[in-house]
Amino acid sequence: MLKPETIALMPKVELHCHLDGSLSLTCIKQLANNIGKDLNMSDEEILKHAQVPETTQSLLEYLERFDFVLPLLQSYVNLELAAYDVARQAAEDNVKYMEIRFAPGQHLEKNLSLEEAVEAVIAGAARAEEDFDIVVNILLCGLRQVPVERLKKLLPLFDEIDDEHLVGFDLAGDEVNYPQVKFKKLLEKVTSRGVQVTLHAGECPGCAQNIIDSVEMGATRIGHGIMTKDIPEYQEILTKLGIVLEMAPSSNFQTKAIRELSEYPFMALYKRGIHVTINTDNRTVSNTNLQKEYEKIANWYDFQISDFERINHYAIDGAFISEDEKELLHQRFSEEYAKIEKG
Numbered sequence: 001m002l003k004p005e006t007i008a009l010m011p012k013v014e015l016h017c018h019l020d021g022s023l024s025l026t027c028i029k030q031l032a033n034n035i036g037k038d039l040n041m042s043d044e045e046i047l048k049h050a051q052v053p054e055t056t057q058s059l060l061e062y063l064e065r066f067d068f069v070l071p072l073l074q075s076y077v078n079l080e081l082a083a084y085d086v087a088r089q090a091a092e093d094n095v096k097y098m099e100i101r102f103a104p105g106q107h108l109e110k111n112l113s114l115e116e117a118v119e120a121v122i123a124g125a126a127r128a129e130e131d132f133d134i135v136v137n138i139l140l141c142g143l144r145q146v147p148v149e150r151l152k153k154l155l156p157l158f159d160e161i162d163d164e165h166l167v168g169f170d171l172a173g174d175e176v177n178y179p180q181v182k183f184k185k186l187l188e189k190v191t192s193r194g195v196q197v198t199l200h201a202g203e204c205p206g207c208a209q210n211i212i213d214s215v216e217m218g219a220t221r222i223g224h225g226i227m228t229k230d231i232p233e234y235q236e237i238l239t240k241l242g243i244v245l246e247m248a249p250s251s252n253f254q255t256k257a258i259r260e261l262s263e264y265p266f267m268a269l270y271k272r273g274i275h276v277t278i279n280t281d282n283r284t285v286s287n288t289n290l291q292k293e294y295e296k297i298a299n300w301y302d303f304q305i306s307d308f309e310r311i312n313h314y315a316i317d318g319a320f321i322s323e324d325e326k327e328l329l330h331q332r333f334s335e336e337y338a339k340i341e342k343g
């Protein structure tokens, strides 16, 4: 079994990480302080509000935890700090390339415009790139439970914001009540602009259809995709198309997508040749980091260095970057993993 120290040395790619679900305790306190809000809580109490309890029974209950931090993320300064904070934590996990996602529409309660919210997050990402050995890109989430007419307002941002950090689109939120088909037209508009798409799909019991619908609607990556576990035809399609599954072990158990380790399809899908990847989803809400997620996979499946290397190459292939950037990352990762193998 791999030692935690070995896992720590591995360079990593993280494709699936939510801004609002991943703020460090220090950052949460700083954000509150910045807006003159006295949280009036011990550190322990803050974490109790921000993290999911073990008793969480569903995806919708999991999503309730975001209500605690969102009021703190309503200014340019705080969104910039938040993005920087998440990238800093990822750099500590030895992440070399990451994509941070957030839903701009959730940050307009004070005076921010959609553009300003996105610009703030991009600015935090860019500052982190200067301070750490990491490249950070940004994805915009539309929340499924928001009326499609409002989600459409996100689309012009991809033209208006002329910045290379803005690289893709996602649908997040309530997958239980809002299936993918509802967003067919919206997604046509997104893909026709040349924007790359990854979609949360197959994260709740009975939601498998969303996985295949996502692929048909142009997603090259799927957030979680757990419910493909019982459907060999879907697995065949994912394998054939090289679709990347962004899995997040802790989150997948907390949302009750999975209840028993024996049901968790990570290893079976990996063995079938599906391009699985490991992600945190939400560092704070899920009380995790990428090191812990890798340790889980190493412990459960006796995953080896070469296996972790392989899934990181899958992640690079799925990343929303240019072919040249992918090639550089592939080379760098091959060299660094070879060194780790040698010990």
Ligand SMILES: O=c1[nH]cnc2c1ncn2[C@@H]1O[C@H](CO)[C@@H](O)[C@H]1O
Pocket (backbone or CB within 6 Å): 018, 019, 020, 021, 063, 066, 101, 102, 103, 106, 141, 172, 173, 174, 200, 203, 251, 281, 282
């Ligand atoms: O695992 C997930 N499934 C679906 N939606 C999620 C998940 N984690 C976070 N969000 C949603 O995405 C929003 C933007 O970051 C969060 O506010 C949360 O509502």
Ligand SMILES: [Zn+2]
Pocket (backbone or CB within 6 Å): 016, 018, 172, 200, 223, 281
């Ligand atoms: Zn997610």
